[in-house]
Amino acid sequence: MSPYRVIRQGVTSLGTHKLRTFFMLSGTMVGIAALVVIMAIGEATERRVMQRVNNFGPTAMMLIPGGGRDLPPPDPNVTTLMPDDAEAIREQVDGLTVVSPMVRQMAVTLRYKGNQFQAGVFGIRSNWHAAWNWEASEGTGITEQDVATLSRVCVLGQTVKRELFGDTAPLQERIYVGKIGFTVKGVLEERGVSPGGGDMDARVVIPITTAMRRVFNMEHLSMIRILTDDLELLPEQTRAIRTLIRERHHIRRPEEDDFRIVTPMGIAEMVRGISGTLSALLTALAGLSLVVGGIVLMNILLISVTERRKEIGLRRAVGARRRDILLQFLTESLSVSLLGMFIGGLVGWGVTKLLVRTTSIAATLAWEPFALGAVCALLVGLLFGLQPARRAAKLHPVEALR
């Protein structure tokens, strides 16, 4: 018998036993649907992680004062990180493109005419713009000239511009940072959410020298931003910087660091938090329901083999080979699981859309869950179909006919 005819036979027999087919379908269908929904939610989380990491800078490191294993913010009470440390890193660690020291103060009151707003104020060098890949969209950024002359100029973040100026043009206007007057020389591009979940656009940047001597009266740095040439070198460079700073701060074992180095990997881990483990666990549980669905499929197929002994015997008697019987039952199980995959994929897609529309759960559909679903369905069909099919093929024609 031609394989084509055998396959057709398998599919036809599914059509005639609708109820049985439906039950065989249901397990695979529910499992795949659950898999699609859960993976879509996991994908959304992962995208958020990637977006935050990109905002931080995939090739960046940040050296911040204050020990411990926590991630930012920097500890404002630790005053040991000095401008000389930044110089030393730039000179002694290879393969770094930018070393940008900065000072900052949170929640400084800014005033422009009647408007008031509290924002972070950052004292920066001109290479800060390159270090964060963050240029001025209007006017110009901070230059080395501004830093050298301690000039009172500032560049505003978008949120600050909106809060202080509304729709009016901010350039060359005079605002107060704390009690000191500054001239607005530019506005930064929009940046969005920081890795910690704050608004990155609620900030003002001013020259670092002006900040340290005229505004905050501080000698120490709040952080050093470092960019590397090569992502491969990042772990090694992190180690080199750590050794260097420990030495410069006279920290001997077993004393702990009085600084931390934040890496993109650290940021990803922080944003991902428990959700990584959770989504792996949920995917595994959805996979488990697929296995249970497979067991159900196998069980029904086994019953169907017993029920159709006569039919099998007859077909063997009129010339069907064992291979044909095997193929017929495998076709049944495979087409059922593939159909289950198809319907399950559709249901999963629908549920995901519904979730996004009606709840605050973020979910992103990509091709991966569908591909994985297809592979799983094939595996389930083959794995759980094989045993019943072999059992059917092994039946002795004479005995089966009786």
Added chain:
Amino acid sequence: MKFSRNLRLSSRILMAHKLRTMLSVIGMAVGIGSVAIVVSAGQGTERRILQSIRNMGTNLIVVNAGQTRIMAGRKRQTATVTTLLPSDAKAILEHCPSVALASPVVTKKLTARWGAGVVPVEVVGMTAEGYVIRNTTIASGRVSTPEEGRAKRRVAVLAPTAASNLYDGNDPIGTRFRLGRVPFETIGVTEPKGMDANGVDQDDVIYVPLETAMRRLMNVPYVQSIYVQAAGVDKLDAAEAEIRELLRQRHRLYGRPDDFSIQNQATLIEAERETVRAMTLLVGSVAGISLIVGGVGILAVMLLSVRERTREIGLRRALGARCKDIQNQFLIESTMLASTGGAIGVIGGIGIAYLMPLLGYWETVISWPTVGGTVLFSSTLGVVFGLYPAMRAAHLEPITALGAE
């Protein structure tokens, strides 16, 4: 027909179809087992978190200087705030009727040195009331007296981890060591407290009198927190409100936001419990999907077996069995399938839940009401998924059934 005879008949039929029975049971067992594991892991997490919150103290309220923001899942202070003073603690004790005890607290990370040992350690400065509020009990030696505090005496009480790190097995009582550059005398060692809710060791701490810490170690006139003990569990919320009003008045905050934040143990417990429960519910319901798939499997097998046994049913009806007898027989079959699966699943689940803490640190609680509930639930599923096939079997016309194939 008697129930026991029905039972015997059903079990004999199930045994006759070993493979079919086994597969149905496995499907059910996997579903029930995963639900059981998830539930016990959830309860374990809940118990661990609640225990660590209770370990912090009885009826505890913590007032922190500055607003804390939750960043990356932990509470953090955003800036140094110098407005919370020891006199605030005194005022809270005097003017808030729902407050039983109050102790100002300062902390700083310092290096402790003894002999060759150099260890970084958290130094906590607090009054004698602080020990009572935080449930910190002394294992050997004594607590510092208020007089020692007033005289700014350099005496220290060590928590067990700090003591063993610094002294490496030697008896610490009566010895002198240095915190930073300042010499201290060890006068006591506390009982161990274990980890806090964030998994940080609470025993890597050295306690010194508040005044000594403020004057000799940190040189600050302000404190970071005030530990408060409410007069009773039911007074926690009242105490929080009183403290807020008092501090706003004392700090002259008219219209401005609080320059302190208050953590109340009751709300903390409630919030943590909610989080864990929501998580357990989410994971549990995904685990429940396999349970439903397994149940549908039983439904399918029962339906197919009704069809297979149409003649048998017809024969039994002809010989005097009533509709109800047929229905009961099939119901018993499906319930037996489901509850056997449930029992196996629960045993497997308990086994894994028991092994989990031994292999990793995911704590699990095996609570017998939950186990019983799960088994009962699986039997109920058997009834639910068996009802339709059983009714279908019961309503077969005897004549047509006998005539079938």
